[in-house]
Amino acid sequence: MTSVGLVGAAAVDRLLHRDPVASVFSGKHSEDSAPLTITVGHERTDGARREVFLEWVSRLTNATAHPHLANCVSAGLTESGRPYLALQTTRRTLNDVLDEEGPLPTGQVRAFGVALADALAHYHSHGLIHGAVQPGFILVGANKMLQLTGYDNTAPVLARPLPASVYTAPEHLDAAVAGEVAASPASDVYALGTVLYTALGGTLPWARPDVECVCDPLVRAAPVGPIRGVSPAVTDLVSAALSPEPQHRPTAFDLAANLSGVDVSAIPAQRVAPSEIPSTQLPRTGLRPVTVSTSTDLELYEPKQEPGRLRRRLRKITTGTAGLALTGALLGGVGLATYATTNQDAPRTCPSNGDLAERLPGDFPEGTVADRLCDRGGGEYVTAEFRPAGGAGASGAREESAPAPVPLVWKETRSGWELIQSGDCGRRSLPGDVADFLGCD
The missing domain is CATH 1.10.510.10 (Transferase(Phosphotransferase) domain 1)
Structure with a gap:
């Protein structure tokens, strides 16, 4: 079959499995090399998450030098910034x-x-x-x-x-x-x-x-x-x-x-x-398979963003402070204790402008999130303005052709931060100051 591309140094040829987080492919480094199973994340990784992942990769590559651990041939980030992991496998x-x-x-x-x-x-x-x-x-x-x-x-x-x-x-x-x-x-x-x-x-x-x-x-x-x-x-x-x-x-x-x-x-x-x-x-469902008997030539997955939906850069388990606690536990092994993502006592952390920008729907133009204000509505909301690219000139005056800033609100939920756009004024649960910020009547 024809290869659909390269992941690191490995040529990817067949899709084995796909779930909301990653796609799993078969591939090889060369024609005579051992087969590989290559897991590629759907979303680009940057900022603090990039550093956490690369630290984990460093530990993993050192750890797999054991005869009874599958060899990690390569791992890191693709040219587009998506995390990947290539392991030697068997049938x-x-x-x-x-x-x-x-x-x-x-x-x-x-x-x-x-x-x-x-x-x-x-x-x-x-x-x-x-x-x-x-x-x-x-x-x-x-x-x-x-x-x-x-x-x-x-x-x-x-x-x-x-x-x-x-x-x-x-x-x-x-x-x-x-x-x-x-x-x-x-x-x-x-x-x-x-x-x-x-x-x-x-x-x-x-x-x-x-x-x-x-x-x-x-x-x-x-x-x-x-x-x-x-x-x-x-x-x-x-x-x-x-x-x-x-x-x-x-x-x-x-x-x-x-x-x-x-x-x-x-x-x-x-x-x-x-x-x-x-x-x-002998469970057979719900797992990423190591090998699959039949497969299909497919291009590397590019997630399609639906209007009004969040761009999920992090999965539920790595969203907010609970996810950071888990990834820290996996990397640090502090006291070899039990770590779960249900820690409700963790202090609330206000997301950065960059983190909020990463959670915008895919149909938003290029731009930046600014004027962030946390602790709205009892600490459960964050309000911010989205400024499209070219929204201000060198002197700070707005250019005539630039679109107006868009008011946005994020609500903290158990699964992360949920975006509330200005068209969602119909929500009865919005606090008064948040509704005013969105311009709701």
């Missing part, structure tokens, strides 16, 4: 293996656990949090060599929330149900514990057909029991990683050390072991 994932082969031998799962826990420990040591440890993001190479991938799920600017599943730690269920991102090293360990328990053929107590939602916190508090026919030498360690209390789980480093200390020769041959894996433990 199979652990999800495929479990679907085809069913539960795996205890010794093999124990070896997988050591490899993946060590990879997570290495990843965490660089101040990074994965947030998507699931069978679909674990690549399987030659000789069943495992590599963890899917770093973009908690990457600044590229991140998107995953649906709640059996791999979601109990402390993050509320955020997942709300469509927000929350991640921590402890939740990575929990997810890995679920992967290993699933690979052994264990049926999680909250993943039964008669359980309507895996998000019920009371159901998720149930202890994970032993697996019939499987050595408790391994399942006891895996169950510890599945503790409903994050402080009671081992770290990724401790989990790797504990599993590696198991005497493989002492593991008895499996008898009456599970023969299949419940479908509820």
Whole structure:
């Protein structure tokens, strides 16, 4: 197929997946090089977000020098300023293996656990949090060599929330149900514990057909029991990683050390072991795929802006102070604590003129936002004037052909700042001073 363009040094040829945040393509650096999966954000990134993303990229490229972490071949910003991430990939994932082969031998799962826990420990040591440890993001190479991938799920600017599943730690269920991102090293360990328990053929107590939602916190508090026919030498360690209390789980480093200390020769041959894996433990929807069997030649995505709609430079999880708290947590690893985007106690921060300009609808002409005034309407509104390019001459006098300034108002909501244009005077909820600014009768 004909390449549709270059992303960094990689030639992009096929679209694999697209969601509101990014597009995922296949590509190569050269004809004889390994295949790549390339994630490209839809929106240009600049200012503080650019620095946060590039700092994350620096940490990632240093962290992926581990045999069980997918190699980050290149990452950065395209010529148009959009973030991208290019990773080496394979055609199979652990999800495929479990679907085809069913539960795996205890010794093999124990070896997988050591490899993946060590990879997570290495990843965490660089101040990074994965947030998507699931069978679909674990690549399987030659000789069943495992590599963890899917770093973009908690990457600044590229991140998107995953649906709640059996791999979601109990402390993050509320955020997942709300469509927000929350991640921590402890939740990575929990997810890995679920992967290993699933690979052994264990049926999680909250993943039964008669359980309507895996998000019920009371159901998720149930202890994970032993697996019939499987050595408790391994399942006891895996169950510890599945503790409903994050402080009671081992770290990724401790989990790797504990599993590696198991005497493989002492593991008895499996008898009456599970023969299949419940479908509820192999999620297939809502994730950015690593590979897709069919694909289509398409041009790189250029988002179309609808009149009156915001230009979303940041996703919900990176909008406002809550998003900054999350990205700071992902980069800094402060205390290896739990970070969520539902922090309602964070102090309100007035957006800059440049940040407001980035949130204008796509049909606005070139210009600047000026005369910003925060704390309107009890602190929930920001008023500003939009000055189209050429709106003032060198002496400050308005040119005859220049359009008049446009009054604009942003309202702070849980998902960010919502633009209210002058045509929205019909909103009954507008405070008096905001309505006056818009010229409402």
